[in-house]
Amino acid sequence: MSTATTHDAHHEEHPSGLARWIFTTxxxxxxxxxxxxALLMFIVGGxxxxxxxAELFEPGLQFVEPQFFNSMTTMHALVMxxxxxxxxxxxxxxxxxxxxxxxxxxxxxxxxxxxxxxxPFAFAILISTLFMDGGAPAGGWTMYPPLVLQTGNAFxxxxxxxxxxxxxxxxxxxxxxxxxxxxxxxxxxxxxxxxFVWTWLITAYLLIATMPVLAGSVTMLLTDxxxxxxxxxxxxxxxxxxxxxxxxxxxxxxxxxxxLPAFGIVSQIIPTFARKPLFGYSSMVYATASIxxxxxxxxxxxxxxxxxxxxxxxxxxxxxxxxxxxxxVKVFNWVSTMWKGSMTFETPMLFAVGFVVMFTIGGFSGLMxxxxxxxxxxxxxxxxxxxxxxxxxxxxxxxxxxxxxxWLPKWTGHMYSEKLGKLHFWLSTISVNVLFFPQHFLGLAxxxxxxxxxxxxxxxxxxxxxxGGFAFGLTQLLFVYIVIQTIRGGEKASEQVWEGAHGLEWxxxxxxxxxxxxxxxxxx
Amino acid sequence: MSEAHGGYYVPHGANWPIxxxxxxxxxxxxxxxxxxxxxxxxxxxxxxxxxxxxxMFGWFGTVIGESESxxxxxxxxxxxxxxxxxxxFSEVMFFAAFFGALFYARIFSVxxxxxxxxxxxDVLWNGxxxxxxxxxxxxxxxxxxxxxxWGIPAINTLLLLSSGVTVTFAHWALxxxxxxxxxxxxxxTVALGFTFLGFQMFEYYHAYHEMNLTLGSGVYGSTFFxxxxxxxxxxxxxxxxxxxxxxxxxxxxxxxxxxxGFEGVAWYWHxxxxxxxxxxxxxxxx
Numbered sequence: 001m002s003t004a005t006t007h008d009a010h011h012e013e014h015p016s017g018l019a020r021w022i023f024t025t026x027x028x029x030x031x032x033x034x035x036x037x038a039l040l041m042f043i044v045g046g047x048x049x050x051x052x053x054a055e056l057f058e059p060g061l062q063f064v065e066p067q068f069f070n071s072m073t074t075m076h077a078l079v080m081x082x083x084x085x086x087x088x089x090x091x092x093x094x095x096x097x098x099x100x101x102x103x104x105x106x107x108x109x110x111x112x113x114x115x116x117x118x119x120p121f122a123f124a125i126l127i128s129t130l131f132m133d134g135g136a137p138a139g140g141w142t143m144y145p146p147l148v149l150q151t152g153n154a155f156x157x158x159x160x161x162x163x164x165x166x167x168x169x170x171x172x173x174x175x176x177x178x179x180x181x182x183x184x185x186x187x188x189x190x191x192x193x194x195x196f197v198w199t200w201l202i203t204a205y206l207l208i209a210t211m212p213v214l215a216g217s218v219t220m221l222l223t224d225x226x227x228x229x230x231x232x233x234x235x236x237x238x239x240x241x242x243x244x245x246x247x248x249x250x251x252x253x254x255x256x257x258x259x260l261p262a263f264g265i266v267s268q269i270i271p272t273f274a275r276k277p278l279f280g281y282s283s284m285v286y287a288t289a290s291i292x293x294x295x296x297x298x299x300x301x302x303x304x305x306x307x308x309x310x311x312x313x314x315x316x317x318x319x320x321x322x323x324x325x326x327x328x329v330k331v332f333n334w335v336s337t338m339w340k341g342s343m344t345f346e347t348p349m350l351f352a353v354g355f356v357v358m359f360t361i362g363g364f365s366g367l368m369x370x371x372x373x374x375x376x377x378x379x380x381x382x383x384x385x386x387x388x389x390x391x392x393x394x395x396x397x398x399x400x401x402x403x404x405x406x407w408l409p410k411w412t413g414h415m416y417s418e419k420l421g422k423l424h425f426w427l428s429t430i431s432v433n434v435l436f437f438p439q440h441f442l443g444l445a446x447x448x449x450x451x452x453x454x455x456x457x458x459x460x461x462x463x464x465x466x467x468g469g470f471a472f473g474l475t476q477l478l479f480v481y482i483v484i485q486t487i488r489g490g491e492k493a494s495e496q497v498w499e500g501a502h503g504l505e506w507x508x509x510x511x512x513x514x515x516x517x518x519x520x521x522x523x524x
Numbered sequence: 525m526s527e528a529h530g531g532y533y534v535p536h537g538a539n540w541p542i543x544x545x546x547x548x549x550x551x552x553x554x555x556x557x558x559x560x561x562x563x564x565x566x567x568x569x570x571x572x573x574x575x576x577x578x579x580m581f582g583w584f585g586t587v588i589g590e591s592e593s594x595x596x597x598x599x600x601x602x603x604x605x606x607x608x609x610x611x612x613f614s615e616v617m618f619f620a621a622f623f624g625a626l627f628y629a630r631i632f633s634v635x636x637x638x639x640x641x642x643x644x645x646d647v648l649w650n651g652x653x654x655x656x657x658x659x660x661x662x663x664x665x666x667x668x669x670x671x672x673x674w675g676i677p678a679i680n681t682l683l684l685l686s687s688g689v690t691v692t693f694a695h696w697a698l699x700x701x702x703x704x705x706x707x708x709x710x711x712x713t714v715a716l717g718f719t720f721l722g723f724q725m726f727e728y729y730h731a732y733h734e735m736n737l738t739l740g741s742g743v744y745g746s747t748f749f750x751x752x753x754x755x756x757x758x759x760x761x762x763x764x765x766x767x768x769x770x771x772x773x774x775x776x777x778x779x780x781x782x783x784x785g786f787e788g789v790a791w792y793w794h795x796x797x798x799x800x801x802x803x804x805x806x807x808x809x810x
Contacts, residue, residue: 015537023537105534107603110583114541121549156556164548170614178606182599183532212614216621223750226559228665228740231625234648235662237743238625239633246621246628307644515534 022117025109026514027094028411033116034091038400039480041083041123046473048076053435053469055452056462069452070138071130077141081258082165083123085392088400089261090115090172093200095411097176099505099512100194102185102521107178115171122164129154129161140450142247143218145232145240149225159222166211173207176200185504187523191282194503198285199264202292206253206260209296214250217243241306248299256295258392260288262359262399263330266352268503269406270334273349274341275500280333287326287333294323304375313372320370324363331360346498347421351402354429355395362390365440380450383443389436394429401428401479408483409497413511414490420482427475434468531597533590540583547575584768591785592777601784608788612795615758619799622754626747626806630656634743637661659742669735670744673808676727680720681804684759687716688797691766691790701780703773710770713793717763724756751807755799762796765789 015023024030051072055063064072094112098105106112129136134152137143143158151158180193180201193201221243223229230236232243263284271278278284300308300316308316334356343349365387369375378384401424409415438461443449447458454462493510504521505512551572558565590596596604638654639645645652649661657670671677694709728749731737739749769789772778778786 022542023539025535025538104532108607109534110538110541111607113538114544117541117545118548121545125549125553153560156559157553160552160556164552167548170611174607174610174614177610178603182602182606208610208614209617212618213621213624216618216625220621220625220746220750223739223746228738229746229750230660230664230740230742231629231746233660233662233664234633234637235660235742236664236746237629237634237637237658237660238746239628239636242625242628242633246624249621249624 023113025105025113027098027106027109027112028512028514028516030106030112030116031091031094031096032411034087034094034119035404037116037119038084038088038091039483041079041087042397042476043480044127045076045079045084046476048072048079049469050473052076053466056454057466058463059454059456059459061452064452066452067135067138070140070450071136073450074137074139074141075126075130078126078137079123080392081141081254082162083119083126085258085396085400086169087119089200089203089258090169090176092196092261092265092400092403092407093172093176096407096505097179097197097200098183099508099516100197100503101180101183101188102504102517102523103179103183104515104517106175107183108175111171112175115168115175118164118168118171122161122168125157125164126161129157132157142244142251143221144247145221145224145243148221155225156222159218162218163215166215169207169211173204173211176204177208180204185517185520185523191285192523194264195267195278195281195284196261196264199260199267199288202288203257203260206257206292206295210250210253210257213246214254217246217250220246241303244303244306245300248302249296251302252299253292253295255388255391256291258396259359260291262355262396263288265399265403265406266334266355269348269352269402270337270356272406272498272500272502273346273352274338274343276337276341277502278333279336279339280329283329284333287329290326291323294319294326298323301370301372301375304372305379317370317372321367324367327363331356331363346405347416347418347425348402348406350422350425351398351405354425355398355402358390358394358398358429358433362387362392362395365390378443380448381443382439382447382449385449386436386439386443389439393436394432398428404483406498407505408486409493410505410508410510410512412487412490413493413509414486415493416482416486416490420478420485424475424478424482427478428472431468431471431475435465435472436468438462438465438468531599533595533597533600535590540579540586543582544576544579547572547579550575588772588777588785591782596782601782604784604788608784608791612791615795616799619751619754619802622747622751623802623806626751629743629747634658634660657744657748659744663742665738665741665745666736668737668741668745671727671731671735671737671748671808673804676723677804677808680723681800683716683720683723684797684800687713687720688794690716691793695786695790698773698778698783698786699780703776707770707773710766710773714763714766714770717759717766717793721756721759721763724752724759748807751803755796755803758796758799762789762793766793 021029021033051064052069055061055069094106097103132153134154137148137151137154137158139148139151149155180197184193220229220231224232230238232238232240234240267278267284298316298320300312301320304313304316345353365383369378369384369387405416405421442458442461442465445458447454495509496506497510498506504523507521508516549572551569554565554568554570554572556565558569634656635641635654636644637649637660638652640654652661659665659668690709690712694706694713697706697709737748738745766789769786772785
C-alpha cells in the first residue's frame with residue numbers, strides 16, 4: 001500500500017534516551033524491555049537460590065534464620081515464575097509474533113507499553129517486602145492459608161504485587177490474542193502460522209482464563225485477614241482447602257503457561273537445524289490445544305494429600321496421566337523431525353535437544369507424581385522440587401536460552417560467539433544435572449522441601465546438589481556476558497542467519513527495521 | 525505523532541501508561557499501608573486513585589480524539605472489539621472464582637463440617653448440623669437473618685433486565701441515527717442502573733443495621749457481600765461508562781456505522797446483567 005513512503009519519512013522520529021523506553025509503543029522496544037527485565041529478575045531469583053543452596057550445603061543452621069530461608073524459597077519462586085520466565089516469554093512474543101505473521105506491530109501498542117511498565121512497579125513492591133517488619137512472605141509461593149495469613153506487614157504488599165502482575169499478564173495476553181487473530185498478513189492462515197505463534201495463542205487464552213481466578217483467590221485472602229470474611233476458616237463454614245482448589249485452578253494452567261511457549265520455541269529451532277520441516281505440524285497444534293484443555297481439569301493433583309473424596313483422587317489421577325498422551329505426541333514429533341535430518345549442532349540446537357531430553361525426564365517424574373497412592377510418599381519432598389526444576393529450568397529456561405541464541409543475531413545484527421555459546425550450554429547442562437538429579441534421590445529418601453535443616457544422612461547428596469547449583473549460577477554470568485558482547489558488536493549476521501531457517505522473520509534484514517512490515521508481505 | 529501502516533494506526537509514544545503505573549502503585553501501596561495501620565496510608569491511596577482517574581481521563585480523551593478524527597479503520601475497530609471481548613471474559617473468570625467459593629462452601633465444606641464427612645465433623649465440630657445459610661459451627665459474627673430473594677433483589681432483577689432492553693433500544697436508535705431517542709434511551713438505562721445501586725445500598729444498610737448480616741457473618745456473609753459487592757462495583761463502573769457515552773452521544777459522537785465505544789459499554793452492561801442473573805439464582809433464591 002501507498003503508506004510505505006510516509007513510514008520512511010518518519011523513520012528516525014522516535015525519541016532517544018530514557019524517554020524512548022518509557023513511552024515506547026514499538027513491539028521490538030517493548031520486547032527488549034521485557035527480555036532485559038526477565039534477565040534481571042533471573043539474576044535476582046538466582047541469587048536467592050544460591051542462598052538456599054548455601055544453607056543446605058550442610059545439615060544444621062549455617063548462614064540464615066529459618067524464617068529468612070523460607071522467605072527465600074517463597075520469593076525465589078515468585079520472582080522466577082512471574083518475574084523471569086513469564087516476562088521472558090512475553091518479550092519473545094513481542095519481538096517475534098508481529099514479525100512472524102507479517103504485521104506492522106502489536107494490535108494494541110499503548111496497552112502493550114502498559115503491560116510492561118506495570119511489572120517493574122509490581123516487583124519493586126514485592127522485593128521491598130524483604131525489608132519490612134516481619135520479613136518477606138515465607139509461607140511458600142502458593143500462599144496457603146492459614147500460614148500465609150501470619151505474614152507480617154508484607155502481607156497486603158504481597159497480595160497487591162500479585163494483583164499488579166495479574167493485570168500486566170492479562171493485558172499482555174489480550175494483546176497477543178488480538179494480534180494473532182486480527183493482524184495476520186493476507187494469506188497467513190491459521191494453519192500456516194509458525195508453531196511459536198500457535199503455542200502463544202493458546203498460552204494467552206490460558207492466561208486470560210486463569211489470572212483473574214488467582215486475583216480472586218488472593219483477594220479472598222486479603223478479606224479474610226482484614227475484613228472478617230471466613231472463606232478459608234472452618235469456624236465460619238469455610239475451608240482452608242478451598243483456597244488450594246481455587247489457587248490450583250489457576251496454578252495448573254499456569255505451569256502450562258510456563259511451558260507451552262517453550263514447546264513453540266523448540267518447534268521452531270529443531271526444523272532449522274535438522275533442515276527438515278516440522279514433523280506433524282497439525283498434530284502439534286492439536287496436542288497443544290489438548291494440553292491446554294486438560295490443564296483445567298487436573299488441578300487437584302497438587303493436593304492429593306490434603307483430604308479429598310476417593311473419586312476425586314481417582315479422577316484427578318487419570319486426568320493427569322492423560323496429559324502424557326499429547327505431550328508424548330510432541331516429543332515423538334520433535335524426534336521424528338530430527339530423524340534422518342542433516343543435523344548440525346549450533347548452540348540453539350544444543351539447547352533444543354537438551355530441552356527434549358531433560359524436559360522428558362521432568363515429564364516422566366511428573367507421571368510418577370500423578371499416581372495418587374505413590375504421591376502420598378513423594379508429596380512435599382525434594383522429589384517434587386527435582387521434578388518441577390527439570391521442567392522449568394531444563395525445560396522453560398533452556399528453551400528461553402535457546403531462543404535467545406537463535407534469534408539474537410536477528411535482533412542485534414551480530415553473531416554471538418559460537419565457542420562461548422557451546423561452552424555455556426555444556427557447563428549449564430552438566431551443572432544443572434548435578435544440581436537437580438540428586439534431589440530425586442533425596443526426595444525418595446524422604447527429605448522434605450522448604451526446611452533449612454535436614455537429617456545427616458542427606459548430607460552428601462545435598463552437597464553435590466549445592467556444588468551443581470553454584471556452578472550453574474556462575475555459568476549464567478557467562479550467558480550475561482555473551483548477550484552483552486553480542487549486543488555491542490560481532491560478526492555481521494545475514495538476513496536468514498541460519499541456513500535452514502524458514503519464516504517471515506528471516507526475510508527481514510538483521511537487525512530488522514524499527515517497523516517490521518509497513519506493507520503486508522505476500523504469503524504463498 | 526503517529527503513523528499509518530497499511531492503514532493500521534500505530535500510535536507513537538504513549539505517555540499515559542507510566543502515569544497509570546505510578547497511580548496504581550501509589551494507590552495500592554497506600555492501601556497496604558492503611559491496612560497495616562499507618563496514618564498516611566489512606567491519603568496516599570486517595571492520591572493514587574486521583575492519579576489513576578487523571579490517567580483515565582487523559583488516555584480515553586486521546587483515544588476519543590483520535591477516533592473522532594477518523595484515524596481508526598475497520599481493522600483497528602476489530603482489535604478494539606476483540607480486546608474488549610477478551611477483557612469481559614477475564615471479568616467472567618474473576619467472578620467465577622467467587623462463585624466457585626460459594627459452590628465449594630455449599631456443596632463441600634459446610635456439609636462436611638455437618639457430618640457428611642465423618643472425620644472432619646468428629647475432629648472439629650461434632651454434633652453441628654449443616655444448613656444454608658450459615659455462619660459456620662463457630663457462629664462467626666453472631667446470629668443473623670439471611671437475605672430474602674423476593675423483595676428488593678427481585679425488583680433489582682427487573683430493573684437490570686429492563687436496562688438491558690433500554691440499552692438495546694438506544695443501540696437501534698443509534699443505528700438509525702435518531703439522536704433524540706438515542707439519548708433518551710441511554711438516560712433511561714443510566715437511571716435504571718443508578719436506581720439499582722440505590723436499592724442495593726438500601727439493602728446493605730438494612731443488612732448491617734437490622735439483620736446483623738455483615739461481611740463477618742461466616743461463609744454466607746463472606747460470599748454474599750463479596751459477590752454482590754463486586755457486582756455492585758461493576759454496575760457502578762458500567763453506569764459511569766454509560767453516562768460518559770450518553771454525553772458523547774449528546775456531543776454528536778459516533779456514526780451509525782462506527783460506534784465501538786457505545787457497543788463496548790453495552791456489552792459490558794449485558795455482562796453485568798448476566799452476572800446478576802447468576803447472583804439472583806445462586807445467592808438469593810437457592
